[in-house]
Amino acid sequence: MPSLRFVSKFHQVAKASPAAPALVWQGETRTYGELLDLVRPAREKVAALGDQGPICVPGGKSPDVIALLIACWEKERPVLLPSDKNAPAAIDDLAARAGCDHIAAVSRAGEFLAWRKPPAECAVPTGGLSFPADMLLMLTTSGSTSSPKVVLTSSSGIDAFIDWARDRFRLSGNTVALNYAPLNFDICLLDVWATLAVGGCVVLVEAAEAVSAESLSRLISVHGVTLTQAVPFFFRTLADAAAGPFQTVRDVLITGEAAGSATVRALPTLFPAAAVTNVYGCTETNDSFIHTATSEELAKGDVLPIGRPLPGVQVRLVTRDGGVVDGAAQGRLLVSSPYQVHGYLEAALTQTQFLPDPDPDCHDEGGSMPSPTRPFFDSGDIASRDEDGVYWFEGRNDHQVKVRGVGISTTSVEDALRSCPGVEDVAVIAVPDDIDGHALHAVIEAAPSSGRTRLTSLVLRRVCVECLPAAVMPASFTIVEVPLPRTSTGKIDRKSVEDAVLRNEKAVTSHAKWPSSSC
Amino acid sequence: MVQEIRAIKEFVIREFASDVTVDELESDYDLLNNGVIDSIGLLRTIAWLEKTFEVSLDSASPENLRTVESMHVLVTETRELMSGSPGADPGAVR
Numbered sequence: 001m002p003s004l005r006f007v008s009k010f011h012q013v014a015k016a017s018p019a020a021p022a023l024v025w026q027g028e029t030r031t032y033g034e035l036l037d038l039v040r041p042a043r044e045k046v047a048a049l050g051d052q053g054p055i056c057v058p059g060g061k062s063p064d065v066i067a068l069l070i071a072c073w074e075k076e077r078p079v080l081l082p083s084d085k086n087a088p089a090a091i092d093d094l095a096a097r098a099g100c101d102h103i104a105a106v107s108r109a110g111e112f113l114a115w116r117k118p119p120a121e122c123a124v125p126t127g128g129l130s131f132p133a134d135m136l137l138m139l140t141t142s143g144s145t146s147s148p149k150v151v152l153t154s155s156s157g158i159d160a161f162i163d164w165a166r167d168r169f170r171l172s173g174n175t176v177a178l179n180y181a182p183l184n185f186d187i188c189l190l191d192v193w194a195t196l197a198v199g200g201c202v203v204l205v206e207a208a209e210a211v212s213a214e215s216l217s218r219l220i221s222v223h224g225v226t227l228t229q230a231v232p233f234f235f236r237t238l239a240d241a242a243a244g245p246f247q248t249v250r251d252v253l254i255t256g257e258a259a260g261s262a263t264v265r266a267l268p269t270l271f272p273a274a275a276v277t278n279v280y281g282c283t284e285t286n287d288s289f290i291h292t293a294t295s296e297e298l299a300k301g302d303v304l305p306i307g308r309p310l311p312g313v314q315v316r317l318v319t320r321d322g323g324v325v326d327g328a329a330q331g332r333l334l335v336s337s338p339y340q341v342h343g344y345l346e347a348a349l350t351q352t353q354f355l356p357d358p359d360p361d362c363h364d365e366g367g368s369m370p371s372p373t374r375p376f377f378d379s380g381d382i383a384s385r386d387e388d389g390v391y392w393f394e395g396r397n398d399h400q401v402k403v404r405g406v407g408i409s410t411t412s413v414e415d416a417l418r419s420c421p422g423v424e425d426v427a428v429i430a431v432p433d434d435i436d437g438h439a440l441h442a443v444i445e446a447a448p449s450s451g452r453t454r455l456t457s458l459v460l461r462r463v464c465v466e467c468l469p470a471a472v473m474p475a476s477f478t479i480v481e482v483p484l485p486r487t488s489t490g491k492i493d494r495k496s497v498e499d500a501v502l503r504n505e506k507a508v509t510s511h512a513k514w515p516s517s518s519c
Numbered sequence: 520m521v522q523e524i525r526a527i528k529e530f531v532i533r534e535f536a537s538d539v540t541v542d543e544l545e546s547d548y549d550l551l552n553n554g555v556i557d558s559i560g561l562l563r564t565i566a567w568l569e570k571t572f573e574v575s576l577d578s579a580s581p582e583n584l585r586t587v588e589s590m591h592v593l594v595t596e597t598r599e600l601m602s603g604s605p606g607a608d609p610g611a612v613r
Contacts, residue, residue: 457539458536458548461554464553473554477538
């Protein structure tokens with residue numbers, strides 16, 4: 001919980017219960033006293049910097065990184081926390097954009113190595129940056145482009161969210177939370193920072209452990225995990241391995257994207273003593289909707305609704321023309337939340353995504369008081385509201401999709417591939433996938449051969465690794481030597497491309513339409 | 520040795536990169552970082568290596584399967600261990 005109040009609560013806990021377990025990492029337990037021992041030298045490293053600007057910590061996940069973050073917040077230094085999956089050049093660029101004079105270099109083993117400065121060639125914002133006083137953490141959105149959006153969180157908003165989460169999930173010194181997501185994901189506000197604020201224990205899942213049902217099972221069982229919050233892939237991994245049952249888990253939170261039917265049905269067997277909660281939120285708004293699944297829903301494997309707004313959250317469903325719809329209806333989801341962020345680093349971007357209330361006279365569910373000064377975040381998601389006032393997620397409004405819980409734009413993947421020599425044009429198609437949420441399939445129109453190295457999937461993969469986060473790597477590449485199909489207006493006919501991709505997936509037709517190679 | 524590397528390349532191409540030729544797949548191409556072989560693909564690869572080269576790869580790690588070259592080293596070293604000979608230098612005395 002990146003706020004001064006968190007720092008205060010953490011120190012209270014560390015003083016009152018220094019022997020209580022705070023973190024489990026790589027099989028070792030660190031007590032609150034031991035974590036505090038890591039914070040002290042980190043504090044000196046931060047103090048040695050002298051100046052007062054924000055700091056970039058592109059860390060993986062380790063006690064040292066957590067101690068460094070606490071030390072930064074103690075010193076009231078805002079922290080930019082980008083994904084360490086970003087290419088190094090992208091992190092440098094982000095740090096420079098956010099006005100960070102220093103970037104923490106963290107080893108693969110999770111140890112702080114040294115401070116470094118963004119390279120001089122990185123674009124430094126002109127005219128200076130002004131940050132809200134109530135802000136100690138900058139998160140980044142999807143990272144699907146080379147310059148992801150930087151989100152300015154609100155410390156008071158996070159404090160309010162943590163209070164809600166503490167009460168809603170009965171967080172206490174007895175809580176053992178499994179932290180599955182990387183530290184830069186906003187959902188860590190609950191399973192890492194809220195847990196540490198109440199004296200609970202956080203079991204940190206490393207990237208290598210995250211795909212192994214055996215490792216995950218061991219962590220849950222050995223450490224008596226009571227709360228798990230993760231994307232459906234996590235639960236699917238355990239279900240496929242017929243793991244469990246995990247009797248100690250009391251709360252299961254599904255987040256990031258909709259869980260598939262088989263995954264939902266497996267949950268009561270995996271976690272027989274747990275309440276299953278479906279949670280919906282964006283980085284910009286934090287958790288906004290919640291639904292506790294009934295035993296009937298779990299048994300049937302129903303698609304779970306996103307549920308009802310959290311206390312104080314106001315919702316508008318708007319049509320294409322911007323009109324607000326009432327009652328049972330479908331529309332683009334706009335959310336105004338007491339837990340939401342200040343906006344983006346770029347004010348112009350904030351203005352396009354954070355809008356005035358489109359219906360100030362609306363009476364909100366639950367009798368929440370309208371906040372005339374708090375804008376509505378345009379989520380870009382399509383949602384429907386049923387006759388009982390329960391909300392359902394229907395899909396993205398544009399080319400945004402989620403792959404392994406990471407929101408990405410297929411357009412940005414196309415842009416990266418299009419930059420590759422030998423590529424004439426490209427269409428990236430997102431196909432729903434039971435495990436990953438979506439799988440991306442790239443269809444590439446090769447430029448006429450000019451005698452250079454032949455365009456192959458191996459070349460294209462290298463380009464993707466250099467330009468894009470790992471989750472964005474397409475599942476398949478189909479290289480064709482004829483023009484992609486186009487609509488009458490000259491745009492790529494995505495529907496035709498998608499149909500061809502699906503036909504190839506099912507292997508029911510040859511590649512007769514396109515002389516292609518696919519892998 | 521050359522034949523074995525070629526066989527490994529042919530397997531990788533057949534299973535994971537059907538649009539490339541043996542000559543286009545470099546022995547040191549990073550198959551894991553570049554997403555050619557995923558976690559399920561690793562299992563298939565181990566199974567194929569074990570069957571084809573008649574070795575047991577119980578202790579293989581993903582690092583051993585990162586490139587065609589590292590796969591070949593893994594197979595060669597495992598085979599040497601199984602036969603109990605130092606292999607590379609038969610005359611070496613320790």
